[in-house]
Amino acid sequence: MKCISGYIILLISYVYFANALPFFFHGRPRGGMLGSPKVSKLSSLKIDPKDEQWYTQKLDHFNPADSRTWQQRYFVNDKYFKTNGPIFLMIGGEGSADPIWMVEGQWIKYAEEHQALCVMLEHRFYGKSHPTEDLSVSNLQYLSSEQALADLATFHQYIVEKHMLSNKNRWISIGGSYPGSLSAWFRLKYPHLVYGALAASAPMWGLVDFQDYLVVVRDSLSSYSEKCNGAINEAINVIQDMVKSQTGRDTLKKVFRLCDAIETQDDVDNFFEAVAGNFEGVVQYNNDNRAFEGALGTNITIKVVCDTMLDSTLPDPFSRIVKVNDILMAVYNQSCLDAGYQSMISQLSKTSWNDSASEGGRQWTYQTCVEFGFFQSSNSTMQPFGNNFPASFFVKQCADIFGATFSADLLTNGIAFTNSYYGGEMFQGSRVLFINGAIDPWHALSFTSSPPNNNSFIFMSTTAHCADMYPDSDSDPQELTDARKKISSTIGEWLQ
Incomplete structure (x- = not known):
């Protein structure tokens, strides 16, 4: 889904994907639903893709007898971090984790204001985070939102130990589009680990x-x-x-x-x-x-x-x-x-990490077919x-x-489980701020007024998908500028 979910494809991949799936496929632009922000000419921060770091992650968090592990990619920016400052966790989604987010975007401004440590974890099965040798159906069983949340939980403990953090360092999860959903769900399922959550353009319930x-x-x-x-x-x-x-x-x-x-x-x-x-x-x-x-x-x-x-x-x-x-x-x-239909099916049926569908098209299609629908x-x-x-x-x-087992019944049951597991329209997490824009079609699956359980919301009439997450622009409508101020002030209230 990539504000989770964007339209971006890196120039180095341009030729490789030129004749693959359309740039906009089933609501997901190539690269993921959360696009990369523009690079500011005034940015004083520098980051190199070589700064990527790796964490040894479990393959299956829900089977104690399965000891298999793999290497998950993450990034860190401690430029503004002060002792007892918060931890901002940017959640990766259905595309490659772009390191430009470590120096650009509103969360970096919020980090400067609140003296936060910024960490970004790439979602399993996307980007360079390859848990299995290929994308066969038998391996894709380990691709799910539940496993992704468990990844965040174990990563949380790893960062606490590596950076010698304490209970005084409150965690705020941040995500846009599908990662926005994960941000809210992380607060719901692991409230002892994350103190508050920003959920931008986040679809909160599945449907066919x-x-x-x-x-x-x-x-x-x-x-x-x-x-x-x-x-x-x-x-x-x-x-x-x-x-x-x-x-x-x-x-x-x-x-x-x-x-x-x-x-x-x-x-x-x-x-x-x-x-x-x-x-x-x-x-x-x-x-x-x-x-x-x-x-x-x-x-x-x-x-x-x-x-x-x-x-x-x-x-x-x-x-x-x-x-x-x-x-x-x-x-x-x-x-x-x-x-062409058969061309599309053929591309999405390929299981190698070297095939064009491994950019995220096959993985996201799988998740929609077993967890969310969103058709x-x-x-x-x-x-x-x-x-x-x-x-x-x-x-x-x-x-x-x-395969034939991925039927309407399987999907219906999968969506029913998703909505039951996370609450759907009756979401019961707390201390979540939902941010949406009326232009964005995904707002129809999110909370744009009176969220359940007394959560907060911002609903803008002139903005589209994840607009609040990108850098400032001279052309920004006033309501977007005001929304970003409210987001920062909300974070400040959480950290008091």
Whole structure:
């Protein structure tokens, strides 16, 4: 999920992943849902990827008879740390832990204000933290939010001993998107270890059919212009007619520069999801002040795509939706749009750490298929993207990628366990601050008012996914500036 979950891919990986899965896949941008912040020219801090450190971690925390271990990656910044200061724990998510977070982002400002030690732990099975020799289904059984929380618990004790900390050093967990969920859940399940938790853009309960995702996308586009949704819907209707004939499919392959021909109904459905994904990704990360492969794509916003959809110099909505696709393909240097269903299944079925799916696509798909669902379906009629990718389409992918046992029943049971284990909408953790923005579709699965158990919340009307976590910008809305002040003051209250 990467604010957990971002759109970023390191330039060194650019060529390697250029023809892999789309940049925005099932609500997760390549690299994870939490993107990397821009590097400030004024930053006085320096960090080198070589500063990565390694912790010997248990493979299975819930089987005492299993003594297997592996090396988990983490980073430390003690620049501002003072005796008896707090420990800020940045939780890694469904992507590589980027060391730039150790010198940039709001948590570094909070660390300076509160004299904190900053540590960041990479999530098992993502980035360089490889617990097993490959990503086979038998090994992915060790990939779960429960195991990740237990990783945090043992890592906590390791850091306490290594840095000779005491009970006076209160821990604050920090996370955005899926790691935001983990932050709240860490406070819930290990309240003796973490004193307070920041949970930005954190989905707090699982469900199979996350149809409200596209409803929020519609609402967010409407915040700029309702005509934008109308133009999208007109274009989708044209495409819907075109896929009914071979001539139309051939034209779509050409103008959208598809890697593969549209042949099966699965190809049709996957293509429609990819077209919708062009808008989903822009909305999810609208104006969020983070890097898009360096400086690329930072100006691709709701305004840009809606202005394109309403551009009268282009003959019709169909040509305009093609132009949106062209813009995004140019930004991410894609030679063709990989929207073929079998191509997707084939890529996500590969189990080697050297395959492109190991960037996180296979792992996150697995977690959604067994723990969370979160499937951004087209089931709602209150959105402009048609109805070609229902929740059942995503459930089918689980079985096609991981095997027939990964059925609708398995998923339903897994989600039921997740919601029972963490509380879902009846979350009972305490001293958690939930931060969300109305533009972000993921806010529909979080607490935006009156959280249970007297927890706190911030809900902004103009911001998108994890916006509060990134560095300041001159263009930040006042409510975002005010939110960051409230976050820091809340931390201060916790530390009194």
